[in-house]
Structure formats: structure tokens, C-alpha cells
Amino acid sequence: MIGLGHYLIVSAALFSLGIMCVLTRKNAVNVLMGIELILNSANLNLVAFSRYSAGNLNGQVFAIFIIVVAAAEAAIGLAIVLSMYRIVKSVNLDQADTLKG
Amino acid sequence: MDKNLLAQLVFYCFAAVTVGSAAVVVFSKSIIRSAFALLFTFFGVAALYAYAGADFLAATQMVIYVGGILVLLLFGVMLTHKIYNLQLKSETFQFIPTLVVALAVFVALAVCMMRTHWFNGGPTPAVPTTASIGELLMKDYILPFEVASILLLIALIGAAMIVRRGSE
Numbered sequence: 001m002i003g004l005g006h007y008l009i010v011s012a013a014l015f016s017l018g019i020m021c022v023l024t025r026k027n028a029v030n031v032l033m034g035i036e037l038i039l040n041s042a043n044l045n046l047v048a049f050s051r052y053s054a055g056n057l058n059g060q061v062f063a064i065f066i067i068v069v070a071a072a073e074a075a076i077g078l079a080i081v082l083s084m085y086r087i088v089k090s091v092n093l094d095q096a097d098t099l100k101g
Numbered sequence: 102m103d104k105n106l107l108a109q110l111v112f113y114c115f116a117a118v119t120v121g122s123a124a125v126v127v128f129s130k131s132i133i134r135s136a137f138a139l140l141f142t143f144f145g146v147a148a149l150y151a152y153a154g155a156d157f158l159a160a161t162q163m164v165i166y167v168g169g170i171l172v173l174l175l176f177g178v179m180l181t182h183k184i185y186n187l188q189l190k191s192e193t194f195q196f197i198p199t200l201v202v203a204l205a206v207f208v209a210l211a212v213c214m215m216r217t218h219w220f221n222g223g224p225t226p227a228v229p230t231t232a233s234i235g236e237l238l239m240k241d242y243i244l245p246f247e248v249a250s251i252l253l254l255i256a257l258i259g260a261a262m263i264v265r266r267g268s269e
Contacts, residue, residue: 001109002152004219004221006112006116007153008211008214009214010119010120010149012207012210012214013120014123014142014146015206015207015210016206017120017124017127018123018127019199019202019203019206020127020199020202020203023195023199023203024127024193024194024195024196025193026192026193028181029132029174029177029178029181030135033126033136033139034126034127036139036166036170037123037126037139037142040142040143040146040166043158044146044149044150047149047150047153047155047158048153050153051153051154051155051225052219052221052222052225053219053220053222054222055222055225057230057234058237060155060157061234061237061238061242063158064158064161064234064238065245067165067166068249068252068253069249069252070166070170071169071170071256072252072256074169074170074173074174075173075256075257075260076259076263078173078174078177078260079259079260079261079263079264080263081177082177082180082181083264085180085181091181091182092192
């Protein structure tokens with residue numbers, strides 16, 4: 001039978017892949033993709049615990065709030081990336097070495 | 102018993118799709134390919150939600166991640182690269198050290214999760230959750246709900262302002 005442990009392993013794999021994406025990529029949009037992977041893995045954990053451990057829906061409500069914050073984060077992150085592209089003509093993160101807009 | 106085996110097989114298929122396409126997101130050289138692999142990751146996670154009995158959350162995942170965030174990321178890719186540049190390569194750096202770190206994180210997490218004795222009340226029966234989630238959001242979580250809506254408003258205004266200020 002599929003139990004809590006299966007979900008936790010899948011989510012751990014997603015989390016470490018997300019960390020890898022954030023740490024290795026130079027492209028800022030790719031780094032944002034890695035952050036989405038990490039947030040999805042956290043959501044998967046919350047849903048699994050809500051099903052198998054808690055027995056109520058509080059975990060799913062938390063997951064909804066995480067999705068809301070992820071949407072806000074993606075919008076702001078891409079706005080910053082576009083603005084950076086306009087200024088330094090590149091989305092490589094190692095060329096973003098100035099704070100002045 | 103046979104039905105049980107089938108259910109397990111379905112779970113493993115979904116998990117393989119999720120983790121496999123996430124690996125494509127991470128290791129693919131082309132950004133466009135990464136973005137489309139992310140589509141399959143989001144689909145896989147939505148299927149896992151549905152498998153865990155979270156039907157409303159699965160639908161939300163489809164609408165917001167696949168329909169919203171992924172399209173936003175694709176816009177980001179298209180707007181920051183010249184369209185005629187067919188390569189769209191993303192450079193990677195510090196690949197080997199990061200691989201070691203990520204593997205270490207995975208092993209540490211997996212060992213911790215396997216060794217801990219979680220409280221396991223057994224799976225709750227899969228009932229439709231939409232009405233109960235709506236009730237929770239309107240009763241117990243009404244303040245976080247309103248704060249989240251204000252956060253979205255601020256993000257909307259902020260994103261528009263950040264992009265506009267660059268063009269002046």
C-alpha cells in the first residue's frame with residue numbers, strides 16, 4: 001500500500017533537484033523554475049501529511065496559501081528579471097552585480 | 102489484492118513522471134525544453150495531489166501553475182532572449198560540487214524521513230474536499246485569506262511598477 005513514506009521520498013527528490021537547479025543555473029528564469037520545484041515539493045509534503053497524519057484539511061489550506069505566495073513570487077521575480085535584462089542586456093545572474101537601477 | 106497492485110503501479114507512474122521531468126528541467130541544456138519539462142512536472146504533482154485525495158488542490162495546481170506560472174515563465178524566456186537565437190542555451194557552473202550537495206541533501210532527507218516514526222493515522226477516506234476547504238477559508242483562516250489577497254494586490258502593483266520604471 002502506498003503510504004506517507006512514498007510521498008516524502010518523491011518530495012525529497014523534487015526538493016534536491018530544485019536545489020540543484022537553483023545552484024547550477026546561470027539563467028535567472030531557470031533559477032525561478034528551480035524555486036517552483038522547491039515550493040511544489042513542500043506542497044506535496046503538506047498534502048501527504050494532511051492525508052495520512054493529521055486527518056483534517058489544514059495542510060491543504062496551507063498548500064493553497066503556498067500556491068498564492070508562489071504566484072506572487074513568480075510575478076515579481078519575472079518583473080525583476082525583465083527589468084534587469086533591460087539594464088544589463090543579459091539574464092545571467094553573475095552579471096547582475098550592481099544594485100543601482 | 103490485484104486492485105491494490107494497480108493502485109501502486111499508478112502511483113509509481115505518476116512519481117516517475119514527476120521526478121523524471123524535474124530531472125529534465127534541471128539537466129537540460131535548452132531553456133525552452135526546461136520550461137516544457139516543467140509542464141510535465143506540474144501535471145505529475147497535480148496527479149499526486151489527486152492520488153492523495155486532494156481534488157480541489159489538484160485543480161488549483163492545474164489552473165494556477167500550468168495556466169499561470171508556466172505561461173509567465175515562458176513569457177520570461179521569450180522576452181529575455183532574441184527570438185532568432187535558436188540555441189537558447191543556459192550555462193551551468195559548479196556542476197560537480199552542486200551534484201554532490203544535492204545528493205547529500207536527498208540522502209539526508211530520505212534517511213531522516215525513513216527513520217522518524219511519523220504519527221500515521223492511516224489514510225483518511227477520499228471525500229470531495231472543495232466545500233470543506235471553502236468553509237475553512239471563510240471561518241478559521243479568514244485573516245490569512247484576506248492577507249493573501251492583499252499580498253496578491255501588492256505583487257500585481259509592484260510587478261507593474263518595477264517593469265515600468267525601467268522603461269523611463
